[in-house]
Amino acid sequence: MIPKTKTYAILALAAFLFFIPVLWADEFYLNVIINIYLHIILAVSLNMVIKTGKLSIAHAAFMGVGGYTSALTVMRLGLPFLLALPLSGLMGAFIALLVGRLLLKLQGVYFVLVTFAFGEVVRLFFVNLVEPFGGPTGIINIPPPRIALFPGIAFTLLSKVSYYYLVLGVMLVTLFLIHRIYQSSIGKAMDCTRETEHLAEFTGIDTFQHKMFAFAAGGFFAGLAGSLFAHYYRFISPESFTFWESVNLIVINVVGGMGGIAGPIMGSIFLVPLPEFLRGFVEYQRVLYGLILILTLWFMPAGMLGVLNKALDRMKAGKTGKEGTP
Amino acid sequence: MGETLLPQVIINGVTLGTNYILMALGFTLIFGVLRIVNFAHGEFYMLGAFFVLTAIIKFEVNYLLAAIIAVIAIGLLGYLTEEVIFRRFRDKELEGMIIALGLSILLQNLGLVAWGPYDLSIPPVFTGVLKIGTLFYPLERLMVVLLSFLLMAGFYLFLKKTKLGLAIQAIAQDTEIARVQGMRINRLYPLAFAIGTGLAAAAGAVIGPLFQLNPWMGIMPQVKAFIVVILGGIGSIPGAFLGGLILGVAESFVSTYASKALADLLGFILVIGILLFRPSGLFGRSQLSR
Numbered sequence: 082m083i084p085k086t087k088t089y090a091i092l093a094l095a096a097f098l099f100f101i102p103v104l105w106a107d108e109f110y111l112n113v114i115i116n117i118y119l120h121i122i123l124a125v126s127l128n129m130v131i132k133t134g135k136l137s138i139a140h141a142a143f144m145g146v147g148g149y150t151s152a153l154t155v156m157r158l159g160l161p162f163l164l165a166l167p168l169s170g171l172m173g174a175f176i177a178l179l180v181g182r183l184l185l186k187l188q189g190v191y192f193v194l195v196t197f198a199f200g201e202v203v204r205l206f207f208v209n210l211v212e213p214f215g216g217p218t219g220i221i222n223i224p225p226p227r228i229a230l231f232p233g234i235a236f237t238l239l240s241k242v243s244y245y246y247l248v249l250g251v252m253l254v255t256l257f258l259i260h261r262i263y264q265s266s267i268g269k270a271m272d273c274t275r276e277t278e279h280l281a282e283f284t285g286i287d288t289f290q291h292k293m294f295a296f297a298a299g300g301f302f303a304g305l306a307g308s309l310f311a312h313y314y315r316f317i318s319p320e321s322f323t324f325w326e327s328v329n330l331i332v333i334n335v336v337g338g339m340g341g342i343a344g345p346i347m348g349s350i351f352l353v354p355l356p357e358f359l360r361g362f363v364e365y366q367r368v369l370y371g372l373i374l375i376l377t378l379w380f381m382p383a384g385m386l387g388v389l390n391k392a393l394d395r396m397k398a399g400k401t402g403k404e405g406t407p
Numbered sequence: 408m409g410e411t412l413l414p415q416v417i418i419n420g421v422t423l424g425t426n427y428i429l430m431a432l433g434f435t436l437i438f439g440v441l442r443i444v445n446f447a448h449g450e451f452y453m454l455g456a457f458f459v460l461t462a463i464i465k466f467e468v469n470y471l472l473a474a475i476i477a478v479i480a481i482g483l484l485g486y487l488t489e490e491v492i493f494r495r496f497r498d499k500e501l502e503g504m505i506i507a508l509g510l511s512i513l514l515q516n517l518g519l520v521a522w523g524p525y526d527l528s529i530p531p532v533f534t535g536v537l538k539i540g541t542l543f544y545p546l547e548r549l550m551v552v553l554l555s556f557l558l559m560a561g562f563y564l565f566l567k568k569t570k571l572g573l574a575i576q577a578i579a580q581d582t583e584i585a586r587v588q589g590m591r592i593n594r595l596y597p598l599a600f601a602i603g604t605g606l607a608a609a610a611g612a613v614i615g616p617l618f619q620l621n622p623w624m625g626i627m628p629q630v631k632a633f634i635v636v637i638l639g640g641i642g643s644i645p646g647a648f649l650g651g652l653i654l655g656v657a658e659s660f661v662s663t664y665a666s667k668a669l670a671d672l673l674g675f676i677l678v679i680g681i682l683l684f685r686p687s688g689l690f691g692r693s694q695l696s697r
Contacts, residue, residue: 183682183683190641197633328508365520374512
């Protein structure tokens with residue numbers, strides 16, 4: 082009974098998302114929503130890394146790897162966007178596998194500090210290598226995605242509405258895949274790796290391989306998001322993928338709640354539009370951001386998801402018996 | 408030419424190194440005692456420099472007095488920060504780190520609100536150039552190095568000779584044993600945090616006159632402090648000294664004989680190298696012992 086209602090709810094939600102551009106064709110709102118979707122892809126893929134107990138501050142670097150890969154693949158190699166998109170993801174995963182072998186051996190604080198250092202290295206690479214990355218000014222005039230269905234029939238995603246559907250599609254696929262991973266035995270092994278690493282080792286779980294998997298898959302989806310980002314804004318520079326963007330993704334996870342996919346989704350929906358509606362007082366936006374982060378950890382350490390779960394539990398308890406009421 | 412260049416390169420490297428050490432000391436102290444990775448350390452440095460500027464311009468006090476005011480004010484701010492916020496996240500390394508990130512965002516942008524986004528500078532304190540043979544050395548930088556050495560010596564004596572310093576060291580080594588010995592953690596933790604942030608402010612006050620002041624000025628010194636501390640071993644005071652000197656001199660050599668871009672990358676290359684061969688840094692304790 083319950084799984085069925087859940088399925089209907091999800092289908093209804095998907096249909097609603099599909100009709101958003103019809104209901105609000107407003108460019109401003111579509112731009113905000115596209116931005117939310119991009120952040121959902123990024124924040125949920127970071128959540129997978131956090132699920133194995135590793136707080137990475139290098140996630141924006143993988144997004145950057147994807148963005149540059151995609152722009153250069155299309156502009157220099159002349160390959161179609163539909164090839165550049167998965168290639169960006171693969172490049173993100175490849176770099177993650179390459180550095181993960183070293184980074185993921187580090188414990189606790191060292192891992193955090195070194196991912197921070199790695200993020201800076203990547204940024205400095207983009208800044209210092211004018212060929213092919215364009216140096217500090219980055220790459221401009223990135224073409225919008227051109228999608229060829231059959232030879233001779235191709236269309237260019239120039240409008241915000243068409244781009245909305247592209248990002249929506251990639252986001253839904255990402256969420257579906259990560260949800261399946263979380264439901265599978267791999268997801269359970271990730272939880273064990275985070276909670277009791279030694280015990281997990283004793284029960285035969287190769288914790289290092291699971292961390293590597295999460296890190297590489299995280300790099301893959303971040304790379305995809307980078308590609309979507311590059312062809313949407315049609316301009317990238319090293320400043321698009323700094324330490325602060327990585328921190329931003331952590332804030333989204335903390336405020337939304339790190340304990341599941343729904344957390345970073347809620348975090349993105351709440352936090353990404355915030356600057357857009359605070360345009361009147363630009364200076365105070367980030368002050369507020371910092372305050373929200375501190376207050377969330379202080380008063381609701383499990384984030385919005387934690388509050389929601391508690392409320393749901395109380396409702397259930399209220400229905401089945403009197404235990405829930407004090 | 409090669410003969411005059413070499414001493415100059417070394418002197419520049421040591422100058423750079425003292426700046427790095429000053430930043431790293433407070434950072435490593437805070438980690439050693441409270442196990443907090445203080446991502447807001449660069450912001451306390453920034454505030455230190457701006458407090459000096461404001462004290463000199465608004466209240467027309469001299470540089471030295473302004474520096475003392477800044478250090479005490481930021482120290483107090485650090486004390487309150489530990490009392491009010493970090494106290495709730497003791498023994499939670501990850502949460503503590505995220506709180507520090509939030510604090511960093513908060514302070515940086517409060518700085519932006521208070522002082523604006525444009526570069527400001529502290530009026531020059533010392534002018535002139537020292538000339539020994541073919542060596543040139545701006546007097547301003549010499550004073551920075553001298554003041555830094557004074558601060559470091561003072562900090563060292565404080566740790567070795569005072570009761571409070573010894574207590575702080577004891578906590579850094581083993582919190583549980585220190586507690587059993589009757590040390591009052593609740594008083595010592597905020598004090599250690601205050602001393603750490605005070606050192607960051609002192610670094611800002613001393614180094615500030617050499618650079619332009621803006622709300623983001625703390626980011627780069629903080630990155631350098633991270634590198635120094637990873638090199639030397641996080642939580643280790645001798646490690647901070649050695650790491651700072653190594654990084655400063657190495658950067659000076661590379662930027663003179665190779666390129667500035669390579670010098671920027673050098674720190675990260677050193678970090679990755681050291682983690683490959685000695686994951687807990689030059690002076691760090693093994694991860695297993697904790």
